[in-house]
Amino acid sequence: MSTTLSASTLLAVPLAPLVGSALAGILGTKFGGNRLGRAASHSLTILGVLVAFIISALTLKSVALDGARFNETLYEWMVIGGLKMEVGFMVDGLTAMMMCVVTFVSLMVHIYTIGYMEEDEGYNRFFAYISLFTFSMLMLVMSNNLLQLFFGWEAVGLVSYLLIGFWYNKPTAIFANMKAFLVNRVGDFGFILGIGLIAAYAGTLNYTETFAKANELGAMGFPGTDWMLITVICICLFIGAMGKSAQFPLHVWLPDSMEGPTPISALIHAATMVTAGIFMVARMSPLFELSDTALNFILVIGAITALFMGFLGIIQNDIKRVVAYSTLSQLGYMTVALGASAYSVAVFHLMTHAFFKALLFLGAGSVIMGLHHNQDIRWMGGVRKYMPITWITFLLASLALIGTPLFSGFYSKDAIIEAVHASNLPAAGFASFAVLAGVFVTAFYSFRLYFLVFHGKERYDQNPDAHHDDHHADAHGHDDHGHHGHGDHKPHESPWVVTVPLVLLVVPSVLIGFFTMMPMLFGDFFKDAIFIDAAKHPAMAELKEMIHGPVAMALHALHTAPLYLALAGVVVAWYMYMVNPALPAAIKRACMSIFNLLENKYYLDWINENIVARGARALGTGLWKGGDQAIIDGAVVNGSWKLVGRISSVVRWLQSGFIYHYALAMLLGIFLLMTYFVWFKR
Numbered sequence: 001m002s003t004t005l006s007a008s009t010l011l012a013v014p015l016a017p018l019v020g021s022a023l024a025g026i027l028g029t030k031f032g033g034n035r036l037g038r039a040a041s042h043s044l045t046i047l048g049v050l051v052a053f054i055i056s057a058l059t060l061k062s063v064a065l066d067g068a069r070f071n072e073t074l075y076e077w078m079v080i081g082g083l084k085m086e087v088g089f090m091v092d093g094l095t096a097m098m099m100c101v102v103t104f105v106s107l108m109v110h111i112y113t114i115g116y117m118e119e120d121e122g123y124n125r126f127f128a129y130i131s132l133f134t135f136s137m138l139m140l141v142m143s144n145n146l147l148q149l150f151f152g153w154e155a156v157g158l159v160s161y162l163l164i165g166f167w168y169n170k171p172t173a174i175f176a177n178m179k180a181f182l183v184n185r186v187g188d189f190g191f192i193l194g195i196g197l198i199a200a201y202a203g204t205l206n207y208t209e210t211f212a213k214a215n216e217l218g219a220m221g222f223p224g225t226d227w228m229l230i231t232v233i234c235i236c237l238f239i240g241a242m243g244k245s246a247q248f249p250l251h252v253w254l255p256d257s258m259e260g261p262t263p264i265s266a267l268i269h270a271a272t273m274v275t276a277g278i279f280m281v282a283r284m285s286p287l288f289e290l291s292d293t294a295l296n297f298i299l300v301i302g303a304i305t306a307l308f309m310g311f312l313g314i315i316q317n318d319i320k321r322v323v324a325y326s327t328l329s330q331l332g333y334m335t336v337a338l339g340a341s342a343y344s345v346a347v348f349h350l351m352t353h354a355f356f357k358a359l360l361f362l363g364a365g366s367v368i369m370g371l372h373h374n375q376d377i378r379w380m381g382g383v384r385k386y387m388p389i390t391w392i393t394f395l396l397a398s399l400a401l402i403g404t405p406l407f408s409g410f411y412s413k414d415a416i417i418e419a420v421h422a423s424n425l426p427a428a429g430f431a432s433f434a435v436l437a438g439v440f441v442t443a444f445y446s447f448r449l450y451f452l453v454f455h456g457k458e459r460y461d462q463n464p465d466a467h468h469d470d471h472h473a474d475a476h477g478h479d480d481h482g483h484h485g486h487g488d489h490k491p492h493e494s495p496w497v498v499t500v501p502l503v504l505l506v507v508p509s510v511l512i513g514f515f516t517m518m519p520m521l522f523g524d525f526f527k528d529a530i531f532i533d534a535a536k537h538p539a540m541a542e543l544k545e546m547i548h549g550p551v552a553m554a555l556h557a558l559h560t561a562p563l564y565l566a567l568a569g570v571v572v573a574w575y576m577y578m579v580n581p582a583l584p585a586a587i588k589r590a591c592m593s594i595f596n597l598l599e600n601k602y603y604l605d606w607i608n609e610n611i612v613a614r615g616a617r618a619l620g621t622g623l624w625k626g627g628d629q630a631i632i633d634g635a636v637v638n639g640s641w642k643l644v645g646r647i648s649s650v651v652r653w654l655q656s657g658f659i660y661h662y663a664l665a666m667l668l669g670i671f672l673l674m675t676y677f678v679w680f681k682r
Contacts, residue, residue, distance in 0.1 A: 005062060005070040010089050013052045013059075013099060014138040017106075017131040020048030025128030034124075041124040045131040046110045052138065053103035056096070063096040064525060071144055071208060082203055090144035090207060094347060094529035097520075098141040098279060101351055104508075105270050105358045106134040108501035112362050113263045115497035116369065126166060130267060133159040137272040141279060146195045146205040149280065153191065153244065156273045157184045163268070164260040173259040180253035187243015187250050194236030201229060211286040211531075218290035234287055234294035238301075241277025245331050248305045252604055254328060255312075258320045262365030265320055269327040270358035275350050278334045282343040286531040289341065292425060295537075299339030299420075299427040303434035306332025308602070310441035314448070315598045318375050319364045322449045326401065327357060329438060333416050336431050341537035342419035343530045348513075348520050349412035356400040356409055356509035362502055363394035366494040367453060371460050377449060382458035386491035391454050393502040398450050400509045402443040402566045405554040408513030413439070414553065414562055415521060415543065422542035439562045443569025451577045460491060514550045522547070 023044050028036035036044070062068035073088035089095075109130060117123050136159055140152025157180075165177030199205055201220060202213045220229040241247065246254040254274065258265055268274060281288060281298070288294055306329050313325035330353050337346035368375055370387045384391040400409035417439070420432045493499065519525045522544050534541050547553050557563045576583050588595050600606065 005059060005068050005091055007070070007072060007074060007089070009055060010059070010070060010091060010142070011074065013055050013103070014135050014142065016048040016051040016055075017045070017138070018048075018135040020045035021128045021131035021135060024124050024131065028124030028128065036124065038123050041127050042110070042114055045127040046107070048131055049103060049107045049110055049134055052134070053100070053107050056099035056103045059091060060096040060100050063091065063093055064519070069528065073144070077147075083199060083205065085147050085205070086145055087148055088144040088206075089142045091142065092529040093520075093525040093527070094279070094282060095141055097347070097351060097525075098275075099138065101354045102134065102137050102141065102272060105354055105505075106130070106267060106272070108358065108362070108505055109263045109267045112266075112365070112498055112501040113261075115495045116263055116365055117261060122166060126261070126263075129159060129163050129166070130263065133163065133267060133272060137276070140276055144207055146198060146207070146210070150192065150195060153240070153276060153280075154188065156276060157181070157188070157244070160257070160264075160268055160273050163264040164257045166260055166264070170259065172256075176253075176256040176259040179256055183250055183253040184243045187240045189239075190236045191240020191243075194233050194240065197229070197233045197236065207283070214286045214290060217287070228291065228293075230287060231291040231293045234284075234291045235297060237284060237287075238277075238281060238294065238298055241281055241335075242301065243277075244280075245274050245277030245335070246305075246328055247277070247301050247331065247335055248308065249604055251305060251309065251328055252601070252608060255321055255324045255601075258318070258324055262320065262361060262368065265324065266358045266361035266365070269324065269361060270354045274327065274331055275334075275354065278331070278338065278346055278350050281335075281338045282347050282530060285341075285343045288338075289531060289533045289537065292536070295339050295341065296425050296427040297339075298335060299423075299425060299431045302332045302335025302337075302339055303427070303431035304332070305329070306336060306438045307434040307441065310438050310445065312598055312601060313445035314441065315595065316445075317378050319367060319377050319380075319449065319453065320361070320375060322377070322445060323357070323360050323364055326360070326442065326446065329442060330357070330401075333413060333435060333438070336420055336435055337416045339431065340416075340420045340423040340425070340428065340539045341532050342416065342423075342539050342543070343532065344521050344526050344540070345412065345415045345419050345543070347526070347530075348517070349409075349416060351516075351520075352400070352408040352412045352509075352513050355505055355512065356397040359393060359397040359502060359505040359509050360401065362498070362505070363390055363397060366390040366498050366502065367394075369494050369498065370491045374460060377452040379459050379462060380453045381456045381460065382454075383460075383491050384454040387493045389493060389499045389502060393499075393506050394454070395450065396506050397509055398446045402446050402569065403439065403562060404566070405557045405563065406514060406550075407510055408508065410557070411513035411517045411550060411553065414557060414560075415517070415547070417562055418546060419539045419543050422539040422546075424538065436561060436565065440565040440569045443566040444573050447570045447573040448577055451573060456578055456581075517547075517550050517553075 024036065024041040026032040028034065028038075028041040059068075068091075070089055070091040073084075073086045075087040077085040077087065079085070091099075110127070113126065113130065117126055120126065133156060136152050136155035138152075140149060140156065143149045143152060161177045161181045163177075164180055165173045167173045195205070198210055198217075201217055202210050204210055204213075214230075217233065218228070218230045221227070222229045222232045239250075243250045254269070257268060260268075288298075309325050309328035309332060313322050313329065316322045316325060330349070334346045334349050334353070337343070337349065366387065367380070367383060367390060370383065370390065371380060374380065396407075400407040403410045403413040417432070417435050420428055420435055423431075521540075532540055597603070
């Protein structure tokens, strides 16, 4: 086969979902006269994503087996001096893998949405949004320049705002989407500064041209400081990743994004928006390899996120929020791998995590539907016998999440732990402790959720708030995603459009790590996409010496701490919630101060709302009253015309038009001149 890829074929990958989105969003809504019905809208959007997935899969095959590559400009927008603004694609192993992950998970979410959003008034609009989201993410991962990357970056942020606040009559949803939007603006400010520095000092926005000048950038100092320019660039870029990939302390938007419909939780948290930051840092590896300071910063931030966000998952009672904090913790693991220069391991975990996390979110949504929209795990229990497909798929996803040997999550998570342990950076010690401790925490909160939902005594009929849901009842008497109330409150299995995506997601969640670990981590799959200075950062080289295949790695796990920490987490969760359910309440009473700290999410929301927001408001008020009103309006604008008025009033008095005034002025002038020359010039 040819080792080249067709530009027109690649262009169809992002455009197919865009066309589906436009048709559903215009012709399927009031804006276009509701010309398309529900079936036509979901069929067109699903077809668009299906086309994108098929082309992506064929592209991945060509890239992996035939060595095909693509890096061309498709459209030149403008040229400013020597700086080109263009649209183009770079397709290598990293891009091809991301294309398949994004389109496959998106396809599963589209199919699942048919059942989950049944009869919702915004049904067509929702399909338009999620297809537009898919287009935005594909433009991001396929870009070959920073301008297009930034376009995709901001587009996924914009569409996530629309999706999180999809139920715009719900105050909590509006607050959540505004929070996500504002927090991401903080990160994006750093991101655009980093892009601006690259444009200013490298003179290009193209990836290949930038990487060719990486050593020149690495030798420059940042003007006016002792910092290296490359360090400032990398930290600014990573601040963007902190916002988009929800790293501490810019993580606060992600748990609240659960206010959106469950399919969005799966799409945002599994394969698209939150992975954009991880992808970007991996893509920029030639730059990050030149700054140990930036890598240490990344290690510390990732370690804090991995461990401390996991702690928050322990005390959550909302089924979706438990999985959301799991996402935060796993994103921390990926970030730690980036800091250890194990970029391929980070991207490998991104891929495996996308499948089992999408499965967990969609499984949680299936449980919510089966329990008539109850989300509180304290009022579940015994669901296994009523929802067998949801149960087994959720269990397999949980086993993958905690790193059970032979499951996909095992290979990526254990590779991260080993890579951090092999890193020689100063922050690696703390990071190694955090990711190792996080194994127990992950297993504990994952199986706390699993046992409370699927095993034990049935408690769904004891729920004091029988209509508790992430969807409030609207004026038409049904929930926001459209499922009417049921007289029978027994749990029930979800329809096939919900369970089929669950079953299909099980396959990669269980198997993909086993079959792709060696080529992705130690083969040539990422050879043109990721650069590592092995002399300075030997983690991947040491990892290659330790790992000799998926079977050997699974056997080796029997002698390592992570397996037994995960097992301990499962056993402790089983004992506390199945054998001795009074124990958690006793621990809570004994450790109330710690519980309050976790319940208030380390008080970061309080700090943001009462210190940061009020400080910003006070600063804004000061700038408004002191700067705008007093200086600009008062001194500059009003002061200038008042000064002119006063001068003109004096001039008007002098220019009276009376001859005797002018004669008097002349006589006084002559008198003063004579006095001056007589007395001062003698």
